Amino acid sequence: MAVLLLAEVVNGQLALDAVSKSVSAVASLGDVHVLVAGQGGDAAAAEAATLAGVSKVLFAGDHGFCHTLAEPVAALIVSLSGGYSHIAAAATSDAKNVLPRVAALLDVMILSDVTAVIDADTFERPIYAGNAIQTVKSSDSIKVFTIRTTSFEAAAGGNSAPVEALGTAAETGKSEWIEDKVAASDRPELTSAGIVVSGGRGVGSEESFALIEGLADKLGAAVGASRAAVDSGYAPNDWQVGQTGKVVAPQLYVAVGISGAIQHLAGMKDSKIIVAINKDEEAPIFQVADFGLVADLFDAVPELTSKL
C-alpha cells in the first residue's frame, strides 16, 4: 500500500503548510510518495524530501506541467497510478481542478475535503456547508481524495527522502496558460495564518477595508472577507472565506461587519477563538463567537487597533 500525494507548488515554491499537513493526513495509509510537477520545481522537490513520513519524491520537471494545468497533470498522475492504493492532495484550487479528472480517468469516485482518515477505505467529510459530517466507505480499487488541511497537524522536517526525476513529457494542446493575477503580499497566507481578521459588507467600501487591514497588520494576521465584501469589490476574490471560498481554522478569527451566514460559517467555525464585531446584537455571528462586541465597527476597529 502506498500513497501518491500531489504537492501544491506556488511559483516554484512548495506550499509547506498544505503539503506537510497532507503528509500527516495520509501517513497511516502506507508509504508516502510526493509528486512535484512543473519546470523549476527542483527546490520544491528537495524541500518535500525533508518532510518526515515521506519515503520518496517524484519530480516531473517538464514545462508542460507548469501552472498545474488539469489535462497534462491528470494524465501524468494516471500514468503513475499503477503502484498506489491512494492518490491525494491538499484541497487547494489546483487539486480540486485536477483530482476529479484523475478519478474519472481511473473510473473511481473522488472524495473532496476529507477531514479524517478512519482506515484505508473509510473517510469523514463535511457536506451541506459543514452542517453535517458524513462518514463514507469507498469500494473503489484506488481512493482519490482531497484533504482539508485545517484538520491535520503538520509533519515534522529533518527527513532526507530520495528525489527521483521523471522524464515524462506533458501532453499538451487542450488548454494553455495565459496569465496569473496574483497580488503579492507580506501578510501571512490566509489558510495557514495563526490569526485572521475578516471584513464583511458592513465595512462599506474598498477604502474602509484599510481599517480591517490595519487591524490585521497590528496583529500579524491574514486578511479575509465575506462573499458580500468580495462581490461588492471591497476585497479580492482570494480573500473569501466560506463554503465556496477558503476554509480557515486559526487560533483567533476576528469577524468585522459580517452577519454570519451559514456559507460563511462553513469556512471559519473551527477557529479556536472567534471574535465578532457587529452593530446588530441579533446577528447570527454572535452564536458562534467566543467574544462578541456590539458596536459600530468604525469606532471599535480603530480603537482596538490603537490598544493592541
Next chain:
Amino acid sequence: MKVLVPVKRVIDYNVKVRVKADGTGVDLANVKMSMNPFDEIAVEEAIRLKEAGKAEEIVVVSIGVKQAQETLRTALAMGADRAILVTAADDVHTDIEPLAVAKILAKVVEEEQPGLVLCGKQAIDNDMNATGQMLAALLGWSQATFASKVEIDGGAAVVTREVDGGLQTIKSALPAVISVDLRLNEPRYASLPNIMKAKKKPLDEKTAADYGVDVSPRLAIVKTSEPAVRQAGIKVGSVDELVSKLKEVGAI
C-alpha cells in the same frame, strides 16, 4: 454552437439542514428545494452567449428524481430551449454520485454534440466540486474550472478562473467543459410570461438505463452526524474588555 447545461435540484441554500436522528442522512422530506445556485449562473451564462450570437441552442439536463422536472422548468423559464430529465432514483434522499452523473452526461453529449458544457463548480448539498472535471475526463475534453469570466473566441474559450492565489486566465480548446463560480454573472429571474411559455417547451424524459449507465454508488454512507457545536460565548461591553479577555485566554 449548442450549449449543454447540467442543472441539479438541491436543498434551497436558505434552508437550515437537519441531520436525521438515525444518522442515515439529512432530512429532505418536505423541505424547499431549488436549482443549485451555481447552476443558475451557468444557465444565465448560456443565455448570454445565445443573446450575443455565440450559441444557437441551450439544452438543460438534470439527473435525479422525477421532481427535478421543476428545476428544468425553471431553467426553461429563464431562457433555455429544451430539457432532458434523466430519472435515476425514486427516493428524494438518493444522491447520484458525480462519477455516475458524469457518465450519463457523457452519453448525452454523444447524442447532442454540444460545443460547450457549462456546469456549476459545486453542488451545495454534497459539495463535491467534481462533476465537470469528471465529464471533461470521460470525454477527453479540455476543462476550465471556477470561471469568473468566459469569452468564446473562435475555436477556444478564454476563461478567467478564481484560484487560491487570485485569478488565472487560461485558453481552452473547444469543445470544453467550463465550471462556473459565483462571480461570473447575476442570474435573471424568470418572468411570469416566460414561466408560462416554459410549460410548452420540450422536455424529454429518459432513465439512467436508457443510457446503459450503472448508477450504483461507489461510496457507502456509514453514518451522517451533526458537527460539533460551539459553546456559546459572551458579549463584552467595550474594546478594553475585549482586549483583556483576549489576553486572558492567550489569543494575543
